[in-house]
Amino acid sequence: MSREAPYLAVADALRARILAGEWRLGGRLPSRARLAVEYGVGRNVVQRAVDRLIAEGLLEGRAGSGTYVRAPRERLPMIRARRRGSPGHPATSVAERGRAGAWDFHTRVRVPAPAAIAWRLAATTAGSLLAGLPAGAWVDRVRKRPVLIGADLARAAVLLSVPAARWSGLLTVEWLYGTALAHGLLTVFFDVSYASYLPHLVGRARLMEANSTLSAARSATSIGGPALAGPLVGGCGPATTLLASAAGMTLSALLALAVRRREDRPARQDTRPRLRREVREGLRFVLAHPVLRATILGDAVFNLFLAMYQAMLLLFLERESGLGAAGAGLVLSGMGCGALLGALSVTGLVRRFGQGTVVWLAPLVTCPPTALIPLARTGVGLGVAAVGLAALSFGGVARVVAQTGFQQSLTPDGLLGRMNATARFVSWGVLPLGGLLGGAAGTAFGAPAALLVAAAGMTLGFLPAFLSPLRTAEREKSPACEPN
Structure with missing residues (x-):
């Protein structure tokens, strides 16, 4: 060698x-x-x-x-020329070889996503759309802690099936689709249960601190998790690396098992439980409440354009910025750092400005800097782009923490599951549409223009909360903002 x-x-x-x-x-x-x-x-x-x-x-x-x-591809040289039809122009050169030219005054290649990627993305989000609303109604009927433990153990078993199938020679892409779908369904039940269990565990007076702590923990793992995953995947392979994820799920179940605070069983209704009726009851409560309706609508607007932004972000950093893998990684690292800083700062921001003000002010202030991403090049532009993404994550986490505490405090215990499920259903439901919009805008106008449109759209996410009683919650003490 x-x-x-x-x-x-x-x-x-x-x-x-x-x-x-x-x-x-x-x-x-x-x-x-x-x-x-x-x-x-x-x-x-x-x-x-x-x-x-x-x-x-x-x-x-x-x-x-x-x-x-695979069959080897014929590699043809590209000859650049300024005018179409002139000798040496790419379209002319390709046509002379009996091929159809696809070059049209730019070097942007439009490549449709493979069907496998589309199916994988659909499988990871289908759980929230399929079981989101029914999960909330079911969680409201039962104690939340057993659901957390059972969902964690079931998710660990689902993840363990991948390396087991890999070692036995049974692993297929269809198996991975099924794993993603099952894991997504179980995650819906876990997320709805933990958001509904938190007010019981810490009390409604401490919801802000509790949500801030949980968000900080999630942000820290989002920074450290990928850093650990890279060496594990490189050294052990993707399938074997899932053993570590399964171990984490099992540890989470054991920690939930260690919680000793007694949880009362939800009160039984006089009438026979009807899932459809209970789902309608939860939807009516959320849509009739001006603050809950405004926060969930703001979530939908923000997440729609966030998905559009993310659809174009990696494409822009990879193909048009010229940063390379290291530069793109540095820019993206700003998101994790901003999220952690936002989680640690939100309690102080709420004391300074008020909880309702943080909900609408955060996107108004922190989303416009994301328009700086098209400036991402080596040198100063690289730092500017990283700061823009850090601001986006900072504001997103601060808004979600303040907003989640408001939603939990305004909702009766018997409707917490359905309120959380409705919020999650709306937030996740717009993500596929946002991805499609990002792809269409990128194809029609290019990645930089699509990023600018998405940045403007995320900024508009402040409007529903700004036009609701949240804007004057601290000054006027609106009854709509009084805790339940």
């Missing part, structure tokens, strides 16, 4: 074996671990060699399945 670039030597050897027909078209290559042993190199060297062959069109990777041989 060459000491200078061992991955090139491995790539040359693999290329020769592929062209010699050792593996047929569509055939699966041995695992990276096996190839590393065969060539006496590390897995990262084999990974770089395989990535090079994928870029050449000799191989293709399939998520959760492996690497396969």
Whole structure:
């Protein structure tokens, strides 16, 4: 092996074996671990060699399945010229070779998302849409702590099924879809239960502090989790890494089991429980309350444009900013830092400005800086872009913490599950639509323009709360803002 670039030597050897027909078209290559042993190199060297062959069109990777041989692609040189029809213009050059030209005065390539990605995204969000409202009605009938424990243990079992299927040779992409769907459904029940259990556990007077602490913990794990996941995936593989996630779910269940505060059973209704009637009752309560209606509508507007923004953000950073992987990672790290800072600061902001004011003021102040992302280039622009994303996360977390405390304090115990489920259903329900809007806007106008539109839309998320009694909650003591 060459000491200078061992991955090139491995790539040359693999290329020769592929062209010699050792593996047929569509055939699966041995695992990276096996190839590393065969060539006496590390897995990262084999990974770089395989990535090079994928870029050449000799191989293709399939998520959760492996690497396969594909038919080699014909590589045509691109010749640049200013005017269409002139000798050497790309469209003319391609047409001379008997191909249809697709170059039209720009280098933006419009590539539709593979069906596998669409199905994976649908599976991860389908749980909230399928079970969101019924889950709230069911949670209101039962004690919340057993639901938390059962959901955690069930999610751990679902995640453990992936490495088990991988080791037994049964893992398929359909298995992964089913895992994502089951995990999403269980997460709906967990999230609705914990948001409904918190007022009982800490008391309504301490909801702000409790929500702030929980949000800070989530933000810290969102920073540390990916940092730990990278080495684990690289060293152990994606399937095996899920063992760590399953262990985390099990630990969460044990911690919930250790809670000793007694939880009263919800009062039984005189009439026979009817799921449809209970769901309608929860919807009527939320939509009739001016503050709950305004906060949930503001969530819908914000999340719609946030999904649009996120759909274009990675595309912009990867293809148009020229930052590279390290620069894009630095920009994105601003989101985790901003979220943690927002969670730690929200209690002080509420004391300074008031809880209702924070709900509408946070998006008005922190969303406009996201319009700076199209300036992301190396140097000063890189820092400006990171600050813009940090501001977005800071304001988003501050708004959600202040808003969640308000929603919980305004809702009777018997309706907490349905209120939380309705809020989650609306918030998650608009995400697929926002992603579609982002893709359409990016295709029509380009990623920078789509980011600017999304930044303006997120800023408009302040309007529903601003036009509601929340704007004067602290000054006028509106009855609509009085705790239940």
